[in-house]
Amino acid sequence: xxxxLISGSQLLPQRFWDRVAVADHHWVWTGYTADxxxxxxxxxxxxxxxARALAWSAFKGxxxxxxxxxxxxxxxxxxxxxxxxxxTPAENGILRRQPMCNMGHPLSGDNLLVSCGKRLCRTCRxxxxxxxxxxxx
Numbered sequence: 219x220x221x222x223l224i225s226g227s228q229l230l231p232q233r234f235w236d237r238v239a240v241a242d243h244h245w246v247w248t249g250y251t252a253d254x255x256x257x258x259x260x261x262x263x264x265x266x267x268x269a270r271a272l273a274w275s276a277f278k279g280x281x282x283x284x285x286x287x288x289x290x291x292x293x294x295x296x297x298x299x300x301x302x303x304x305x306t307p308a309e310n311g312i313l314r315r316q317p318m319c320n321m322g323h324p325l326s327g328d329n330l331l332v333s334c335g336k337r338l339c340r341t342c343r344x345x346x347x348x349x350x351x352x353x354x355x
Contacts, residue, residue: 230276234269244291245273245298257295257313273297274304288313 237249237259247257247269257269270287277299281287288310289309291301305313319339331338 230272231261234272237269238297241293243298244293244296245299246293247295247297251295255294257297270297270302274299274302278304286310311350 237247237258239246239248248350249269250260250266252258259269260266261272268287270289271281274281274287276309279321281304282331285304285306287304289301290303290313291298293301296302303309303313315337316325320327321339321342323325323329323339323341324341325337328341331340331343
């Protein structure tokens with residue numbers, strides 16, 4: 219891959235592309251990731267920047283004010299701009315809502331429990347409490 223312009227003035231250096239592996243139609247980030255799993259890249263000795271945002275800026279132009287770039291293809295470390303969206307925090311909250319818990323129970327209706335801003339599964343919570351009580355006996 220070659221270097222591409224970022225916002226008309228900077229280039230993504232070759233060492234950026236050295237950390238990208240092309241798999242199917244995804245650009246999988248193989249470089250540093252932050253504790254939260256976000257792909258990060260240090261640009262010219264400055265602080266680390268989100269690799270998705272850098273790729274987005276290089277191919278699609280500046281990110282609109284109040285927006286940030288999120289992955290929507292399901293491949294967590296994909297930085298390909300076609301697999302990402304520039305969204306507001308409110309839009310991202312809607313995108314991230316899962317229809318089911320990890321055990322496959324629906325996170326809606328009577329089975330949805332909202333506690334401290336988190337969406338929890340009542341069925342799983344009930345089963346976990348039963349298992350904890352049984353373990354104490």
